[in-house]
Amino acid sequence: MTKTIRFGAAGIAMFAALGMGTAAHADTATADATAEVLDALILNNDAALDFGTMVVTGAGTVTIESDGSVDCTAADIVCSGTTSVAAFSVEGTANKAVTISLPGAGVELRHPDYTLATAAEHTIELGTFTSSENGASGPEVGLDGTGNATFDVGGTINLDGTEAAGVFSGSFDVSVEYS
Amino acid sequence: MAAFSTLALATPSQAQGDLLVAPTRVILDGSRGTEVILSNIGTEEATYRIGLELRRMLDNGRLEPVEKTDANSAEEAALGMIRYAPRRITLPPGQPQAVRLAARPGADLPDGEYRVHMSFKAIPRTRAVADEAQPGEGVSIQLIPIYGVTIPIIVRHGRVEAQVALSQPTLVDGPDGPELTLTINRAGDSSTYGVLQVTKPGLDEPLLNLRGLAVYPEVNEREVRVRLTPEQAASFRGQLRIEYREMPNAGGGLIAAIDSFIG
Numbered sequence: 541m542t543k544t545i546r547f548g549a550a551g552i553a554m555f556a557a558l559g560m561g562t563a564a565h566a567d568t569a570t571a572d573a574t575a576e577v578l579d580a581l582i583l584n585n586d587a588a589l590d591f592g593t594m595v596v597t598g599a600g601t602v603t604i605e606s607d608g609s610v611d612c613t614a615a616d617i618v619c620s621g622t623t624s625v626a627a628f629s630v631e632g633t634a635n636k637a638v639t640i641s642l643p644g645a646g647v648e649l650r651h652p653d654y655t656l657a658t659a660a661e662h663t664i665e666l667g668t669f670t671s672s673e674n675g676a677s678g679p680e681v682g683l684d685g686t687g688n689a690t691f692d693v694g695g696t697i698n699l700d701g702t703e704a705a706g707v708f709s710g711s712f713d714v715s716v717e718y719s
Numbered sequence: 720m721a722a723f724s725t726l727a728l729a730t731p732s733q734a735q736g737d738l739l740v741a742p743t744r745v746i747l748d749g750s751r752g753t754e755v756i757l758s759n760i761g762t763e764e765a766t767y768r769i770g771l772e773l774r775r776m777l778d779n780g781r782l783e784p785v786e787k788t789d790a791n792s793a794e795e796a797a798l799g800m801i802r803y804a805p806r807r808i809t810l811p812p813g814q815p816q817a818v819r820l821a822a823r824p825g826a827d828l829p830d831g832e833y834r835v836h837m838s839f840k841a842i843p844r845t846r847a848v849a850d851e852a853q854p855g856e857g858v859s860i861q862l863i864p865i866y867g868v869t870i871p872i873i874v875r876h877g878r879v880e881a882q883v884a885l886s887q888p889t890l891v892d893g894p895d896g897p898e899l900t901l902t903i904n905r906a907g908d909s910s911t912y913g914v915l916q917v918t919k920p921g922l923d924e925p926l927l928n929l930r931g932l933a934v935y936p937e938v939n940e941r942e943v944r945v946r947l948t949p950e951q952a953a954s955f956r957g958q959l960r961i962e963y964r965e966m967p968n969a970g971g972g973l974i975a976a977i978d979s980f981i982g
Contacts, residue, residue, distance in 0.1 A: 675779075
């Protein structure tokens with residue numbers, strides 16, 4: 541059941557020798573006839589995470605689940621407008637499972653008028669990021685037989701009721717980790 | 720309400736920063752450099768930042784981020800030996816560019832496998848001033864995903880090897896239905912990378928074909944868990960052969976195999 545594999549220094553230069561230079565040699569008569577097809581990894585952001593517009597008169601949370609459903613049941617928050625999950629598509633090695641990294645901690649969103657003194661009314665926390673695709677142990681997406689997959693990301697915002705009207709902005713990291 | 724709905728338009732929906740990276744893993748022998756191609760496949764000009772990060776594999780195969788301040792000595796050595804350029808690229812749509820990289824291991828570096836993960840991330844463009852302040856009532860939110868990919872950059876310094884065995888293939892009831900679980904036991908300084916195939920005697924097509932399965936040196940026992948449909952699970956019962964082979968483009972050599980009866 542056990543087998544030893546050895547990696548000689550010469551044997552593993554394979555990737556280093558890949559045919560990136562092939563095109564440059566194409567004009568010589570003795571150009572190699574071999575062509576290396578490289579596995580590529582593609583990531584597209586197909587839709588933004590959008591909470592729509594909220595009228596806030598008291599504390600509460602608004603959640604967009606990774607399946608796109610919206611929980612805006614807090615009594616003092618009225619949601620309107622279009623909402624959407626962040627949608628991503630991945631293309632890579634067929635039948636490979638790929639780790640997705642989402643922010644572990646909350647992300648601070650700021651009003652354009654943000655100052656330290658007015659932080660309470662000019663800050664919203666976005667947290668609890670969720671993925672529509674999960675492995676047995678966390679966000680993970682399995683690429684299908686043609687190497688394609690999609691996943692959606694949802695999140696929750698916590699409102700304390702003092703937020704000033706306006707557009708709060710911030711960023712969050714989503715990373716697809718190839719092994 | 721009608722007035723509020725106009726505010727929602729402030730949220731950008733266009734993708735800026737879509738990317739393609741090839742190849743998807745790099746193995747350096749320490750003396751020779753290589754290139755990774757980054758291409759802007761979005762519809763707008765985008766600026767990308769290229770960086771080196773650390774990841775550790777957990778027993779369940781997940782890659783966990785590790786802060787550079789928490790790096791162990793091998794990870795520090797890996798970060799220190801990789802040279803790459805450029806670190807920031809602005810590309811018009813459809814335009815690829817090569818990122819050159821090479822490893823410069825120190826003379827007294829112990830034999831072993833050293834690894835970093837190269838990240839390619841789009842830098843969000845500064846928003847136009849007009850988008851900054853939207854007058855009106857209600858709260859709306861502008862979220863900019865900073866998204867990207869990481870690929871492993873592996874430096875094999877000196878002679879490294881791995882011993883691999885497969886054990887304990889089992890069908891279990893997971894939270895979302897039946898799962899096939901299996902342990903890959905790995906010893907030695909080298910990682911392994913390949914295809915895990917489950918076949919049944921008499922059937923031409925493999926029951927399961929997991930590609931690009933890596934086991935890194937920080938993991939001695941990697942658990943593989945695969946969700947199955949009930950029909951799949953039923954077909955797994957009986958005599959099975961499970962093989963872990965190198966990827967076809969790496970020769971497809973057998974790394975480890977197990978014959979097992981699943982009842």
